[in-house]
Amino acid sequence: MESNQAKNSLLSSHDNIQRTQYPYVTGTSVVALKYKDGILMASDMGGSYGSTLRYKSVERLKPIGKHSLLGASGELSDFQEILRYLDELILYDNMWDDGNSLGPKEVHNYLTRVMYNRRNKFDPLWNTLVLGGVKNGQKYLGMVSHCYIFMQVSGNELYAFLVGFDNDTVVTVQVSMIGVNFEDDHVATGFGNHLARPILRDEWHENLSYEEGVKLLEKCMLVLLYRDRSAVNKLQIAKITEEGVTISQPYSLKTFWGFSAFQNPTVGAEGSW
Amino acid sequence: MDLNIMGDLNAPHSMGTTIIGVTYNGGVVLGADSRTSTGMYVANRASDKITELTDNVYVCRSGSAADSQIISDYVRYFLHQHTIQLGQPATVKVAANLVRLLAYNNKNMLQTGLIVGGWDKYEGGKIYGVPLGGTIIEQPFAIGGSGSSYLYGFFDQAWKEGMTKEEAEQLVVKAVSLAIARDGASGGVVRTVTINSEGVSRKFYPGDTLPLWHEELEAHNSLLDLLNAPGPEPMNI
Numbered sequence: 001m002e003s004n005q006a007k008n009s010l011l012s013s014h015d016n017i018q019r020t021q022y023p024y025v026t027g028t029s030v031v032a033l034k035y036k037d038g039i040l041m042a043s044d045m046g047g048s049y050g051s052t053l054r055y056k057s058v059e060r061l062k063p064i065g066k067h068s069l070l071g072a073s074g075e076l077s078d079f080q081e082i083l084r085y086l087d088e089l090i091l092y093d094n095m096w097d098d099g100n101s102l103g104p105k106e107v108h109n110y111l112t113r114v115m116y117n118r119r120n121k122f123d124p125l126w127n128t129l130v131l132g133g134v135k136n137g138q139k140y141l142g143m144v145s146h147c148y149i150f151m152q153v154s155g156n157e158l159y160a161f162l163v164g165f166d167n168d169t170v171v172t173v174q175v176s177m178i179g180v181n182f183e184d185d186h187v188a189t190g191f192g193n194h195l196a197r198p199i200l201r202d203e204w205h206e207n208l209s210y211e212e213g214v215k216l217l218e219k220c221m222l223v224l225l226y227r228d229r230s231a232v233n234k235l236q237i238a239k240i241t242e243e244g245v246t247i248s249q250p251y252s253l254k255t256f257w258g259f260s261a262f263q264n265p266t267v268g269a270e271g272s273w
Numbered sequence: 274m275d276l277n278i279m280g281d282l283n284a285p286h287s288m289g290t291t292i293i294g295v296t297y298n299g300g301v302v303l304g305a306d307s308r309t310s311t312g313m314y315v316a317n318r319a320s321d322k323i324t325e326l327t328d329n330v331y332v333c334r335s336g337s338a339a340d341s342q343i344i345s346d347y348v349r350y351f352l353h354q355h356t357i358q359l360g361q362p363a364t365v366k367v368a369a370n371l372v373r374l375l376a377y378n379n380k381n382m383l384q385t386g387l388i389v390g391g392w393d394k395y396e397g398g399k400i401y402g403v404p405l406g407g408t409i410i411e412q413p414f415a416i417g418g419s420g421s422s423y424l425y426g427f428f429d430q431a432w433k434e435g436m437t438k439e440e441a442e443q444l445v446v447k448a449v450s451l452a453i454a455r456d457g458a459s460g461g462v463v464r465t466v467t468i469n470s471e472g473v474s475r476k477f478y479p480g481d482t483l484p485l486w487h488e489e490l491e492a493h494n495s496l497l498d499l500l501n502a503p504g505p506e507p508m509n510i
Contacts, residue, residue, distance in 0.1 A: 051289065051419065051457040056488040191313065214496055227315045229289070229308075229457045233489070237496055251499055254492040257462050257479030262307075262319040264475065271345045273309055273320040273338055 023075040023126045025049050027060045028230040029192035030071040030130050031220050033204055034185045035213035038241035039132040041071050042217040044224075045250055046232030053232055061238040063245040065090045068104040068133035069238055073189045075126035082125060085114060104133025128189050134242050188220070191228040196220035210239070222253050289458015291420025291449050292322060292333035294390040295432075296413050297441035300398040300469025301390040304445035305333050306420065306453050307461030318461045327352050328473065330368040330391030331466050335418035336405070341385040344375050365391040369401035369409055377407025386417045392468045420452030420459035427451060442467060442476070450483040 025047045032041040047055030060079070061071045064086050072079040089110055093102045108131050118124050186200040199220050208216065217237055225231045233255070238247040266272050293304040305322040308315055322334050324345045330352070334341035348371045352363050369389040376383060389401045402408075402415040414432055416424050427448060436444065442465055449463045463478040481492060493499060 048457060053455050053457050211497055218495055226318050229310055229313045229315060229460075233492070248496055249499070250490065251496055252490040252492045254494055255480050257319070257481070259319070262462065262479075263477055264321075265319060266321040266324070271324045271342050271349065273317055273322070273342070 025054065025076045026230070027058060027073045027076055027079070028228055029188055029190040029196070029224055030060065030073050031188040031192045031196045031200075031217055031224075032071065032130055032132060032186065033200060033208070033213060033217065035208040035210065037210065038134055038239060039069070040210075040213040040217055040237060040239050041069060041130065041132060042221055042235060042237045043071055043073070044221065044232050044235045046230060046234070047076050048230045051229070053230070056232050056234055057250065059236065059247075061236055061247055063247065064107055064131070064133075065093070065102050066244065067101065067135040067240075068107050068131055069240040069245050070107075071130040071132075071238070072127050074128055078125040078127050082111070082114070082127065082129070086110075103135035104131055105135075107131060107133070130187065130189070132240050134240060137242065191224060191231075192220065195223045195227055199223065213239075218253060222255070225253065225255065289420070289456065290322060290335040290418030291424070291452035291456060291459040292335045292386075292388050292417045293421075293424075293445050293448055294333060294388040294400040294402075294412075294415045295436075295441050295445055296390075296398045296400050297436045297438055299438060300392045300467060301400055302438070302441045302445050302465055302467045303331055303333050303388065303390045304449050304463060304465045305418075306449055306459040307464060308459055309338055310458060315460065320461070321464060323464055323466045323475075325349070326368050326389070327356060327363050327391070329362050329393060329468060330365050330389065331468060331473070332368075332372065333388040333390070333417065334385065335387070336385035337383070340383045341387060344372060344383070344385065344387070347375060348372050362393060364393040364395060365389065365399040365401065366393075366396065369399075369403065369411075372401075372403050373407055373409040375407075376403050380405075380407050388415045388417050390415075390468065392470060394470075398469065416448070418452075418459065420449075420456035423452050423455045424448050438467060438469070446478055446483070450478075451486060453483075454486045454489065 027047060028044065030041065030043040032039060041061055043060045045056060045058050045060065046053060047058040058076060060073065061069065062083060064070050070086070072082070086107065090102065111129060111131065115125055186197070186204050188196040200216065203216055214237055221235055225233055233252045234250050235253070236248050236250055238245065289308060289310055291306045295302050303323050307318065307320045307322070309317040309320045324332050324334060326332055326345060326349050332345055334345065348368065351371050352368055355367065356363050368391065372387055372389055376385070376387070384405065386405055387403045389403060390399065392398050400412055400415050402410045402412055402417065404417065413434065414428065416428060431444060445465055446463050453459045462480060463483065465476045467474045485491065
């Protein structure tokens with residue numbers, strides 16, 4: 001029996017292969033930074049369905065094995081599929097029962113292969129992944145890169161961050177749909193790149209304490225809440241250190257509307273906005 | 274990544290919006306959210322979408338910010354002249370029909386939905402919807418904008434004839450707040466304008482004064498406050 005896939009050319013449109021061409025349920029920005037003891041990562045809990053804020057309790061930060069933390073933006077179904085792959089990966093690793101466990105570097109490499117192979121089949125995973133981790137204070141520098149084929153440029157991309165330790169320095173790298181962007185002390189996906197990174201460039205410094213790191217991330221998340229249409233006021237902050245992963249309970253931030261100019265903005269300019 | 278988002282910044286300014294107009298026993302209450310977006314970016318988080326046409330007639334604007342502003346500017350100008358010529362305040366019906374004429378005769382170029390509401394001595398409180406295309410429709414209450422999709426069921430259940438001013442205001446605030454919770458294109462604060470025989474009253478409801486809906490949580494200054502909060506009291510056994 002011939003396989004349909006073998007018959008059809010890559011550019012054929014009447015095939016029965018599934019391809020993610022448009023994202024449907026998406027997560028927005030993820031922001032992460034290095035601090036004294038490891039990495040802090042934050043994201044909101046929204047799953048948007050186009051312009052509808054459909055799901056408001058989506059966990060977009062997940063621990064992977066003992067040593068890694070994965071944050072995802074973009075199509076949530078693809079993220080869930082990735083989690084299934086990783087689950088299997090960790091399971092097989094544990095079954096060896098040899099005292100060794102997969103570190104962030106290895107997980108990153110696995111994800112890179114998965115994403116890249118999908119991309120080569122013109123069937124990308126519509127995600128940008130941030131993978132952070134610490135293992136034996138070990139050097140870790142990773143990124144998940146993939147391309148997407150676009151019939152029309154649309155939708156949100158998923159950004160991935162790879163975070164890790166590199167010779168006692170924590171390294172955070174962002175990987176986007178187009179390729180590796182850069183490695184930095186702090187990264188963000190989507191709108192976070194435009195709204196959060198400038199704040200981080202200004203206020204981040206080496207050896208932030210946990211409290212300082214949290215406050216800085218919250219400052220970024222608040223700006224995103226004001227200015228990103230797909231943001232939702234419910235977020236989680238995760239930290240990963242040598243000891244392991246902690247993901248906070250969901251919580252909301254207070255917003256400020258008390259500027260006097262907000263009371264009657266069009267006084268003197270009737271009809272303006 | 275960049276291409277998509279940079280494209281958004283050049284997108285036309287559009288008010289995603291939730292707008293509402295409700296009649297009550299004695300006048301009308303107009304309500305709206307305050308978010309104006311360019312693509313996915315919130316260009317203005319505290320906009321004022323309820324615009325004055327005359328002392329006694331206001332209009333809620335949705336859709337293209339530019340189109341709705343220019344229509345309200347023209348109508349304000351025409352009504353000003355009309356008021357002088359007539360020698361008394363314009364009626365809500367005249368104001369709404371002027372809006373309709375512009376919307377209808379320029380239907381190929383405009384993309385804006387409006388709700389005209391006000392009070393005059395002949396008919397009392399009246400609401401007129403002028404959706405895309407330039408239809409005019411008098412209604413006891415009207416909803417519009419992208420956020421209104423989430424309110425049809427709510428109003429079917431919650432609307433009743435002959436409400437008091439307080440009931441009508443609460444209904445409008447609750448409705449806009451519900452739409453904001455689900456429509457990404459609506460957000461910010463809730464503004465209301467109440468018009469009756471006594472005049473016009475503007476109110477402002479910032480996000481922290483609105484009720485919490487499903488899956489929404491109490492707001493805090495920081496996660497650190499939650500982590501440092503004292504634990505539950507030990508039981509007294």
